[in-house]
Amino acid sequence: MTTQQIRFFLETARCLSFTEAARNLFVTQPTLSKQIALMESELGIKLFYRRGRTVTLTPSGLILRTELGKLEASLSVAIDHAQRGGKGADGHLSCCLLDVIDPNRFAFPAIRRFQAQYPNVELELIVCGFREIRERLTEERVDVAFSKQFELRSIAGLEYLPVYSVTPSVLISNRH
Numbered sequence: 266m267t268t269q270q271i272r273f274f275l276e277t278a279r280c281l282s283f284t285e286a287a288r289n290l291f292v293t294q295p296t297l298s299k300q301i302a303l304m305e306s307e308l309g310i311k312l313f314y315r316r317g318r319t320v321t322l323t324p325s326g327l328i329l330r331t332e333l334g335k336l337e338a339s340l341s342v343a344i345d346h347a348q349r350g351g352k353g354a355d356g357h358l359s360c361c362l363l364d365v366i367d368p369n370r371f372a373f374p375a376i377r378r379f380q381a382q383y384p385n386v387e388l389e390l391i392v393c394g395f396r397e398i399r400e401r402l403t404e405e406r407v408d409v410a411f412s413k414q415f416e417l418r419s420i421a422g423l424e425y426l427p428v429y430s431v432t433p434s435v436l437i438s439n440r441h
Contacts, residue, residue, distance in 0.1 A: 268340070270304045271333050273297055274312065278330040281320045338406075355385040361398045361410040362390060372411040 277286040277297065287294040305312050312326035322330060345357075358379070362372050380388060391397075391407065401407035 266304055266307055270300050271337065273300045274304060275330065275333055275337060277301060277313070277320070278322055278326065281322075282318075283320060284318075355383065357387045357389065358383075358409065359389040359391065359407045361401055361407045361412065362392045363398060363410075363412040364392050364394055366411060366413070368392075368411075375411075 273286070273290060273292075276290055277283060280286045280289065283298055283301075284294050287297040290297065301312065308329075310325040310329075311323050312329060314321045314323055360372075360376065362368055366372070376388065376390070379386075391401070393401075395412065398407070398410050398412050402410055
């Protein structure tokens with residue numbers, strides 16, 4: 266199985282259309298179909314049910330889509346790290362920042378101190394919601410997250426350090 270076949274399979278699984286996948290991949294539909302057929306033959310499993318123009322994943326295809334999706338993400342990260350290394354970067358640090366937190370309060374000062382101490386480390390800042398932070402932490406796709414704790418303490422292998430606390434308050438109009 267080649268990396269090209271993996272790309273072809275994942276795109277077809279995403280689109281559930283050989284025609285659309287071929288268009289997205291800038292190849293002809295027969296080329297795509299042939300590569301998928303070769304992959305199925307090599308693996309000894311059927312990946313797609315084909316009924317006219319309708320395409321669905323087989324149970325084996327569903328499993329392979331999930332697993333190869335992880336492989337594709339890891340491969341992309343590996344290539345990215347290698348390219349950064351070639352540019353003289355000493356490493357990469359990815360940080361998530363909860364989208365409802367004021368970054369000027371603690372995140373940006375901490376990031377500026379880090380950059381001053383480690384100028385050759387490439388920094389990636391991802392601003393996102395709580396769900397995405399949780400997913401990135403559990404899937405180890407982020408190094409550091411600036412977030413509210415909520416149930417994040419329940420994630421195995423995660424260390425947390427409170428940066429500041431907020432006193433709960435009740436606010437009410439003085440006209441009430």
